[in-house]
Amino acid sequence: QVQLQESGPGLVKPSQTLSLTCTVSGGSISSGSFYWSWIRQPAGKGLEWIGRFSTSGSSNYNPSLKSRVTMSLDTSKNQFSLKLSAVTAADTAVYYCARETYYDILTGSWTNWYDPWGQGTLVTVSS
Amino acid sequence: QSALPQPASVSGSPGQSITISCTGTSSDVGSYNLVSWYQQHPGKAPKLLIYEVTKRPSGVSNRFSGSKSGNTASLTISGLQAEDEADYYCCSYATGSTLLFGGGTKLTVL
Numbered sequence: 001q002v003q004l005q006e007s008g009p010g011l012v013k014p015s016q017t018l019s020l021t022c023t024v025s026g027g028s029i030s031s032g033s034f035y036w037s038w039i040r041q042p043a044g045k046g047l048e049w050i051g052r053f054s055t056s057g058s059s060n061y062n063p064s065l066k067s068r069v070t071m072s073l074d075t076s077k078n079q080f081s082l083k084l085s086a087v088t089a090a091d092t093a094v095y096y097c098a099r100e101t102y103y104d105i106l107t108g109s110w111t112n113w114y115d116p117w118g119q120g121t122l123v124t125v126s127s
Numbered sequence: 128q129s130a131l132p133q134p135a136s137v138s139g140s141p142g143q144s145i146t147i148s149c150t151g152t153s154s155d156v157g158s159y160n161l162v163s164w165y166q167q168h169p170g171k172a173p174k175l176l177i178y179e180v181t182k183r184p185s186g187v188s189n190r191f192s193g194s195k196s197g198n199t200a201s202l203t204i205s206g207l208q209a210e211d212e213a214d215y216y217c218c219s220y221a222t223g224s225t226l227l228f229g230g231g232t233k234l235t236v237l
């Protein structure tokens with residue numbers, strides 16, 4: 001079964017760029033009707049959708065973060081990545097990577113769900 | 128982008144049923160049958176419970192069910208069990224090809 005694992009620095013200084021990678025195992029990042037997504041959760045708060053990227057190059061981002069977010073895929077490494085620039089303390093959160101299914105091949109219809117998820121990685125923005 | 132409003136907390140006794148609401152607008156919940164629900168235990172990643180408003184993935188108990196009326200989606204948990212105590216989040220596809228999560232609801236099993 002497909003598994004996701006986030007990796008990257010746990011501490012980033014204010015104004016710098018947060019960089020995270022999600023490694024996909026048990027399946028190819030290039031196959032299927034999926035978006036590869038990032039979602040974050042500040043401590044004690046709810047989930048916030050950051051954005052998504054597909055192997056076709058299609059991408060969508062949270063309008064509130066769009067100017068600072070870059071996402072990309074590395075199919076040779078079966079990985080996808082997130083870069084968030086000009087970080088502040090408000091960007092401190094657990095960051096999750098997740099696979100979003102957007103088309104159900106069994107029913108031939110558009111759909112939307114997140115599964116699986118990575119275990120999450122805490123990124124703290126502090127000097 | 129604001130989170131979809133959910134009640135901050137709900138509670139119920141073992142065996143009872145509870146319902147968690149997720150209030151959207153005509154730009155998200157009201158226009159698309161693309162609402163999903165997730166369960167999150169402390170320190171764990173969210174787990175998919177419901178997708179496309181009412182569908183349950185394989186392996187999810189039939190005690191979990193979803194519905195939608197107008198701009199409001201709902202998750203019902205019947206036959207409450209101690210292990211259901213967790214945070215619950217709705218998620219909806221929204222106009223502009225974005226996704227919105229709910230603010231989350233903490234379920235306490237008394």
